[in-house]
Amino acid sequence: MDMAAVAIAVTGVAGTRGPGxxxxxxxxxxxxxxxxxxxxxxxxxxxxxxxxEF
Incomplete structure (x- = not known):
């Protein structure tokens, strides 16, 4: 999973960063x-x- 996908998964919005x-x-x-x-x-x-374990 790339960082853009993580940002979308966590924030629900692509390209939007939280403060800091x-x-x-x-x-x-x-x-x-x-x-x-x-x-x-x-x-x-x-x-x-x-x-x-896998």
Missing amino acids: ETLHSAGDAQRELWSLIKVMRHAMRQDLGVAG
């Missing part, structure tokens, strides 16, 4: 989201009894 938002802060936010998704995916796989 930079490309660096957007990248940090993207990494934080992926980290949360990884934790959620792991919990869901455990709930389903699926072994292994």
Whole structure:
């Protein structure tokens, strides 16, 4: 996912930055989201009894 797609996903608006938002802060936010998704995916796989990591 590129930074423009992240901006749209987070703000709902393409090309609109929040106050003080930079490309660096957007990248940090993207990494934080992926980290949360990884934790959620792991919990869901455990709930389903699926072994292994992908």
